[in-house]
Every structure is written in C-alpha cells, then in structure tokens.
Amino acid sequence: MLLRYLFILLILLPIKVYALIEVDITRGNLSPLPIAISPLSIDEQSKESFKKIIKKKNIGSEISNIVENNLKQSGLFNPLNKDAFLQKPDIANLKPRFEDWNLIKAQALVTGKVTFVDEKLRVEFRLWDVLAGKEMLALAFTTVPSNWRRVGHIITDKVYERLTGEKGYFDTRIIYVAEEGPKIKRIKKLAIMDQDGFNNKFLTLGNELVLTPRFNPTNQMVTYLSYFRNLPRVYLLDIETGMQEVVGDFPGMTFAPRFSPDGKKIIMSFAKDGNSDIYTMDLENRVVERITNHPSIDTSPSYSPDGKYICFNSDRSGYQQIYVMDSNGKNVKRISFGNGLYGTPVWSPRGDLIAFTRLRKGKFYIGVMRTDGTGERLLTENFYQEAPSWSPNGRVLIFYRETKTNSKGEGFSAKLWSIDLTGYNEKLVETETDASDPSWSSLLSN
Amino acid sequence: MNLNKILKNIFLVLAASLVLTACATQKKTGQTQGDVYTGTDSVEYLASGVKDRVFFATNETVLTTASRDTLRKQAGWLRKNSKINVVLEGHADERGTREYNLALGERRANAAKDYLMTYGISSNRISVISYGKERPVDSGSTPLSWSKNRRSVTIKAN
Numbered sequence: 001m002l003l004r005y006l007f008i009l010l011i012l013l014p015i016k017v018y019a020l021i022e023v024d025i026t027r028g029n030l031s032p033l034p035i036a037i038s039p040l041s042i043d044e045q046s047k048e049s050f051k052k053i054i055k056k057k058n059i060g061s062e063i064s065n066i067v068e069n070n071l072k073q074s075g076l077f078n079p080l081n082k083d084a085f086l087q088k089p090d091i092a093n094l095k096p097r098f099e100d101w102n103l104i105k106a107q108a109l110v111t112g113k114v115t116f117v118d119e120k121l122r123v124e125f126r127l128w129d130v131l132a133g134k135e136m137l138a139l140a141f142t143t144v145p146s147n148w149r150r151v152g153h154i155i156t157d158k159v160y161e162r163l164t165g166e167k168g169y170f171d172t173r174i175i176y177v178a179e180e181g182p183k184i185k186r187i188k189k190l191a192i193m194d195q196d197g198f199n200n201k202f203l204t205l206g207n208e209l210v211l212t213p214r215f216n217p218t219n220q221m222v223t224y225l226s227y228f229r230n231l232p233r234v235y236l237l238d239i240e241t242g243m244q245e246v247v248g249d250f251p252g253m254t255f256a257p258r259f260s261p262d263g264k265k266i267i268m269s270f271a272k273d274g275n276s277d278i279y280t281m282d283l284e285n286r287v288v289e290r291i292t293n294h295p296s297i298d299t300s301p302s303y304s305p306d307g308k309y310i311c312f313n314s315d316r317s318g319y320q321q322i323y324v325m326d327s328n329g330k331n332v333k334r335i336s337f338g339n340g341l342y343g344t345p346v347w348s349p350r351g352d353l354i355a356f357t358r359l360r361k362g363k364f365y366i367g368v369m370r371t372d373g374t375g376e377r378l379l380t381e382n383f384y385q386e387a388p389s390w391s392p393n394g395r396v397l398i399f400y401r402e403t404k405t406n407s408k409g410e411g412f413s414a415k416l417w418s419i420d421l422t423g424y425n426e427k428l429v430e431t432e433t434d435a436s437d438p439s440w441s442s443l444l445s446n
Numbered sequence: 447m448n449l450n451k452i453l454k455n456i457f458l459v460l461a462a463s464l465v466l467t468a469c470a471t472q473k474k475t476g477q478t479q480g481d482v483y484t485g486t487d488s489v490e491y492l493a494s495g496v497k498d499r500v501f502f503a504t505n506e507t508v509l510t511t512a513s514r515d516t517l518r519k520q521a522g523w524l525r526k527n528s529k530i531n532v533v534l535e536g537h538a539d540e541r542g543t544r545e546y547n548l549a550l551g552e553r554r555a556n557a558a559k560d561y562l563m564t565y566g567i568s569s570n571r572i573s574v575i576s577y578g579k580e581r582p583v584d585s586g587s588t589p590l591s592w593s594k595n596r597r598s599v600t601i602k603a604n
Contacts, residue, residue, distance in 0.1 A: 182585065183582060183585035184581070184582050184583060184584070184585050186580070209577075209580055211544060211580070212544065212545065225548075230575060232548070232575065232576065252552075252574075253548070253552055253575070253576060255545060255548050255549075256545040256548070269545070269548075269549065271548070271549055271552040271576070273556055274507070274552060274553040274555075274556030274557065274560070275553070276549040276552065276553075297546065297549040297550065297553065299545045299546055299548075299549050300543070300545045300546065313543075313545070313546055315546075319505065320542075320543075320546055341505075341542075343542070343543035343545070343546050344543050344545065357543050359541070359542070383587075384540065384541070386543045386544065387543070387544065402540070404587040405585055405586055405587045407586075409584065409585035409586040409587075409591065410585075412585060437544070
C-alpha cells in the first residue's frame with residue numbers, strides 16, 4: 001500500500017566512488033562517527049501546507065529528527081547537537097561552509113530541502129564529506145505527505161549505506177506480540193510498528209492466544225501461531241488486507257512457523273501423540289513435505305538465506321541442542337556443544353552466522369555462532385530472554401526479555417531489546433504495551 | 447590401615463549428614479521431591495479424591511509414582527462416568543524457550559493420555575492441547591512456582 005506511492009524520482013548526481021570518511025563497523029560503537037544532520041530547509045508556503053495535512057509545525061525538522069534518532073540508535077554515529085550549527089539549513093544545502101562544520105568536529109554532514117509540490121511531499125538531500133569538502137551522495141524523491149516518516153527512514157538507509165558499506169535497516173517494521181494483564185492470565189495480540197516504535201497498530205483483538213509472528217522476507221505476509229477455537233495452528237496473515245487463513249490441514253498442533261527465503265514455503269513443527277517433527281508446506285500447491293522423522297522433539301526450524309540448509313532445535317541428544325541439516329532433511333549434524341541448553345536458532349540473512357538462545361546455570365543468553373558451530377559468542381546475559389530476530393542486513397538482533405517477579409509474584413514484564421552483533425549497543429525498544437516474539441521485516445523500499 | 451578406618455568414619459559421617467540435610471530441606475519446603483511438585487494447594491479435583499493434575503520434573507515428561515496413582519484414579523472415575531470426555535492440557539514452566547515448551551507441554555499431556563489409555567480409557571474420549579509456558583498457575587519466579595507450572599491437567603470437556 002505505502003510502497004505503491006513511494007518511488008524515487010531522480011538521482012541528482014552520480015555517487016562519487018571515493019570517500020575519506022568511513023565508519024568502522026567491525027568494532028561496534030567504540031568511536032561513533034560525528035555527523036551533523038542539518039534540519040531540512042522548507043519554505044513558508046510548504047510549511048503551512050504540510051501543517052494542515054500532517055499536524056506538524058515543521059516537517060523539515062521532523063524528518064531530520066528521524067534521521068538523527070535512527071543514526072544515534074545504531075550506535076555507529078554520533079549526531080551532533082544542532083545548537084552548535086553555524087550555517088542555516090537552506091544555505092548549507094546549497095554549498096556548505098566546510099570550515100564551520102569542521103569546527104564543530106563533524107566529519108559528515110546531511111543537508112536537504114522539503115517542498116510541497118502538487119499535493120505531494122518532495123524531498124532532496126545531500127550527504128557531504130566535511131574533511132574532503134566533497135558531496136558524497138545526492139538524492140531526491142517525491143511521495144504522499146503521509147509517508148513523511150518513511151522518508152526519514154529511507155534517508156537514513158542511504159546515509160548509512162554510503163558511510164558503512166552495508167545496507168541499512170531503518171525503513172523496516174517489527175511485528176511482535178503485544179502483552180497485557182497479569183502473568184497467569186496474559187492477553188496477547190499481534191501488533192506491528194515501524195522499526196523506531198512509531199505507527200504502532202494492533203492486528204488482532206486479543207480474543208485468542210497468538211504467538212511467534214514472522215515476516216515473509218519477500219512481501220507483507222506474516223505467519224504465526226493462533227489458538228483460535230482452542231486449536232493451536234499455524235496461520236497466514238496478509239497485513240495489507242487483513243485476510244487470515246490456517247496453514248495446512250493437520251490433525252494436531254502446528255507451531256514454530258517461518259517462511260523459506262523465497263517466501264514460497266512455510267516450515268514449521270507438527271506435534272502429534274507426543275512427538276514433534278518438522279514439515280514444510282508449499283504455499284502455491286499446498287503440498288506438505290515431512291523433513292524430520294525422529295522420536296525426539298524437533299522444532300524452531302530456520303532456513304539458510306540460500307534455502308539449501310535448515311537449522312533447528314532438537315532434544316535427540318537428551319537435551320535441547322542446535323542442529324543443521326540439508327533442506328531435504330538429510331545430513332543432520334549437531335552444531336552446539338557448550339554446557340546447558342540451546343534453543344531458537346535463527347540463520348543470519350548474511351548466511352554466515354546462527355543466532356540462538358542459550359540457558360546455562362540458570363541464566364539466559366543471546367548469542368551467535370558460525371554455521372558449523374564454531375566461534376560461539378554470547379552477546380548478553382539476563383534472567384530470561386530469548387527469540388532473537390535479525391535486522392535485514394544481519395547487523396542487529398532484536399529479542400525479548402522477561403523480568404523476575406518478586407516474592408509475591410508481582411512485577412512481571414516483557415520488553416523488546418536490541419543489540420549489535422558485536423555485543424555493543426544494547427537498547428530497550430520502546431513499545432506501547434509489554435511485548436515479546438519480535439520479527440524484523442525486510443527493507444520496505446528497494 | 448588406621449588411615450583407612452579414619453577415612454571410612456569420615457565418609458560415614460558425611461553420608462549421614464547428607465541424609466540429614468536432605469531430610470531437613472525436604473521438611474522445610476515440604477512441597478517438592480526432586481523438583482517435582484508434591485503439594486496440594488494448586489491442585490483441583492475432578493471428583494472427590496480424584497486430583498485433576500500431575501506434575502513433572504524440569505525438562506522431563508516421565509510420570510512419577512504419585513502421578514501414576516493420580517492418573518489411575520482419574521481412569522477409574524472416567525470408567526464409571528463413561529459419557530464424560532476430557533481434555534489434557536500440557537504445560538511447561540517459564541524457564542525454557544517458547545517453541546520448545548509448546549512441544550514439551552504436548553509431550554507431557556500425551557504421557558498422561560497414554561497412561562489413561564493403558565487403564566482402559568479410549569483415545570477418542572481424550573483430546574490433548576499444549577499451552578507451553580503460556581498459562582502458568584503461579585506467577586512466581588521461584589523453583590517452587592515453576593514446579594507447580596510443569597503439569598498436565600485433566601479437564602472435563604462436556
């Protein structure tokens with residue numbers, strides 16, 4: 001829906017190949033890059049027009065605030081205080097006085113302009129290398145005014161990509177389970193929000209228990225577990241139309257669904273008579289295929305991005321461990337061998353790592369390991385946390401964390417957290433209600 | 447030789463004190479054995495003298511002696527009340543990942559179902575549902591609370 005109205009109109013100038021500044025993305029946020037985000041300039045007439053439509057005093061500053069917040073949250077950038085800016089936004093956008101920006105120690109500068117043209121929002125922006133005194137990137141696009149937040153995210157993605165060499169993850173959404181009520185009578189609803197917590201929307205009413213929503217990496221479909229009519233089954237939901245349907249006709253519980261990387265299949269567990277195995281269902285021809293056949297619990301399957309392998313959780317060794325197999329179920333290999341239990345393996349969109357939850361000596365960890373099980377790194381320790389989901393560029397993990405209750409059983413809460421792959425930049429992701437089971441969408445544009 | 451004797455004595459004393467501490471801790475909580483809940487305050491009754499639930503050890507689906515006793519009583523009651531069908535709800539505690547716990551709850555409820563079936567209750571009178579860790583009865587974050595939540599509950603379906 002939104003996508004249809006958003007199109008990049010023209011690229012003003014070709015991207016220059018060289019740059020003196022570069023963000024070191026291998027070390028986390030030890031020395032975030034100082035960047036100045038000049039408010040996007042706007043003429044009085046455009047300002048008035050937007051004010052009527054979107055009820056914001058100055059849409060130019062609002063959009064640059066989004067960019068600033070995104071870059072700051074990434075941990076890789078240090079957006080400088082605007083009070084120190086010497087040059088006015090409109091003049092800076094024409095030709096920055098690099099000495100001024102150098103003076104406040106900015107290494108990069110973002111400038112731009114917003115105009116109201118034919119009932120549409122037109123934005124142009126430029127990224128400047130302050131040290132070299134050169135323009136690094138210039139783009140302009142036009143969209144419907146209601147898309148103004150997405151404009152901020154797209155600008156961030158472009159700036160991030162130009163300065164880090166990696167794709168961004170800002171024009172994305174998170175689907176999750178919103179939680180309310182006492183721990184023994186929790187009400188759960190599907191909810192969706194922009195990656196920065198804005199535009200939150202509930203997708204179900206809370207009449208039935210819903211769990212583990214996951215995005216289709218290729219479109220706006222979601223698969224999740226619903227206890228509709230007390231029959232726990234995997235469902236498919238189109239978040240644009242609101243259409244829901246049950247996936248497959250299984251006589252027992254289906255759960256732990258995920259899409260294949262091409263979005264054409266759902267892989268999930270099917271439990272019957274005390275045994276859970278992994279199955280796939282082709283969404284086009286509805287053919288169901290059995291992938292594992294073992295008396296142990298086999299669950300939490302996740303495909304490698306090339307679709308050739310599946311990692312999953314099994315207790316066939318006696319306890320929960322992580323295994324990898326070919327996508328047809330052959331060549332099953334255990335890859336986790338540390339003390340304690342391992343669960344929720346999720347293959348990185350880059351293909352090289354598997355994120356997981358580990359329980360060791362009464363504490364829960366989110367960690368990553370290579371796909372052969374070597375190089376395990378635990379990123380964060382807590383009383384309870386699980387279910388990591390990768391940002392589409394494979395850089396950040398989002399997961400949920402639950403608190404320990406007090407002696408009266410009070411004080412329970414569940415919240416979303418994110419952490420950089422390096423283990424730095426752990427952050428609470430603000431949500432309107434309590435939240436769990438987050439899943440990150442692909443980039444909405446391009 | 448002397449040393450051997452001394453060591454033996456030390457061992458005996460140690461063993462005795464272990465037994466004593468074991469007794470002491472069990473007396474103190476009085477509600478778990480191993481880590482299986484043995485108390486009654488979260489238990490309800492299907493009928494007089496027939497408990498509605500059985501409890502499990504962490505990560506286990508094995509029925510304890512007490513659980514088998516409870517299930518035999520349930521089977522006896524179900525044989526006498528042949529028009530009643532039941533739902534077995536399997537649950538896990540909060541100390542495990544959500545998806546694995548769904549599978550674990552399903553396995554626990556099926557362990558109970560299998561036992562009822564060996565005592566003559568037809569499988570078509572029993573349906574099974576797993577709630578994983580979604581429906582705790584005790585909201586505490588203590589081993590005792592968790593032991594109450596690792597359970598299979600037999601509920602009248604009609």
